[in-house]
Amino acid sequence: MxxxxxxxxxxxxxxxxxxxxxxxxxxxxxxxxxxxxxxxxxxxxxxxxxxxxxxxxxPWPIVPRSRHFCSYLSDASTFIEKIIEAEKLGVVVVGGGAIGVEFAGKIKTHYTGTPVTLVHSRHQLLSNEPLPEEFKTRTLELLRAQGINVILNQRAVVQELPDGTFYVKFQDGNRLHTGMVIMAMASPxxxxxxxxxxxxxxxxxxxxxxxxxxxxxxxxxxxxxxxxxxxxxxxKLxxxxxxxxxxxxxxxxxxxxxxxNPSWRSAMERYVLMEPKMALSVGNSAVCYTSDDGVKYGKEWVEPMFGSDLGWSSKSPFPAFGQFAKMDVTQKSCPHSA
CATH class of the missing domain: 3.50.50.60 (FAD/NAD(P)-binding domain)
Known part of the structure; x- marks a missing residue:
């Protein structure tokens, strides 16, 4: 955003x-x-x-690489075009953390006819996050229920072919021919x-x-x-x-x-680390967790957690940016945009 x-x-x-x-x-x-x-x-x-x-x-596309909104629009448009062009062979997302899960889910939601595969090297999704087992299990179930092919416990090696498509090769000897690969596992x-x-x-x-x-x-x-x-x-929230x-x-x-004011005694605030919590968008559904409420999941949690814009204007109890007023920033801001 x-x-x-x-x-x-x-x-x-x-x-x-x-x-x-x-x-x-x-x-x-x-x-x-x-x-x-x-x-x-x-x-x-x-x-x-x-x-x-x-x-x-x-790295892009995990976060924007542009310093200006207009060049960001250009990047995003090119990215969307690649997804559309990959409709026949499909899209492979490598990395089963929160970013990979949301990439895979949103692509499948908006391009329902496109095969989407999520590959993760560990035996369960979100393997690095201090979250309950149920949260990770529900995430996997929701992805598969929406038609996303989830491959676990396999490391992927990507080979780009001369025609612009890709082979994704797995350690068990299998490979997958795909039209687009999104690397969502890069270490920050x-x-x-x-x-x-x-x-x-x-x-x-x-x-x-x-x-x-x-x-x-x-x-x-x-x-x-x-x-x-x-x-x-x-x-990291x-x-x-x-x-x-x-x-x-x-x-x-x-x-x-x-x-x-020398007579003023400065009273310093103390930072206390927040308990683990997460609200994860999983395609057309959501999984949420707080220590008070436990794990909640299902389509009914999309609107209270994310609204229609992945949380920008959300009023949920989860940390979001909804407290700030929206601003209409569209392609009209970029006179040279296509």
Missing amino acids: WKVYKGFSELSRPDIDFVQGTVISIDPTSQLMRYQDLEGRSQHLKYDYILISSGLRR TPSSQFLPSYILSNGSINTDSDLQIISRDEVIPRMFAAGDIVNVAGI GGNAMLMGSVAAANIYSLLVAQR
Whole structure:
């Protein structure tokens, strides 16, 4: 999904500026951030406090690779055309995590006549997630009930053929001829190359419970982190990232107030890791889990969890972005779009 900054009414304030560019380096000692703007020019910003929430890098089509909405539309249109062209031979999705499950399910829902196969190297779907067995079993059942061919416990090797189709070869010697392959199992990479190496731990950032960045058990002054870039256990969820962002922002505000008013005793918020939970779109159905309610599944859970737009405007108790106003961003925004 794509959301332009001015679509967030809460951020439409004269004291908030948006700068689009690529961060090159951050110097904690001088409190200086260097970045490259969209024209390729080197720029810099001084900061009082800085919050790092750059997340993880994942390849297209798992996440958009474009920096602009119009080029994203072009990417998406090309991707859809490839699905349509693969109608006869079908589509193979490699990787049975949440991303692979949702890819396979949505393609089958929207292109019912196209054969869809989901391949996973482990004996069950969602094998890396700390979720109940029932959640994983129901996910498999819903996929197969919708006509999706699920192949488990087989590693796949993909060979592209001269005609643009593919052979997907399995370790048991079988192979599948298909019109399109979607790789949904790539390991994410922390987006942290701009940070000093002494701050990083295998590419991620360590923080204390206040979400202040720590290195060798010492707090790095005036630096906070939130989201997937932080080295914490559990499922990488948007709701978790937003909670971390709220805690970090509250603590930065508290420190700013204390800085201006010496009599003020800053009260720091503590981040507590959320219990595992997930709402997963499975084609025309859904599987949901919280520790309070257990596992729920079926078509009746699609609307309360995801609405018609995979949760963008959902009012469900699961973390979503429904609190923000929608903005009409269509191809009309791109005069050169087809």
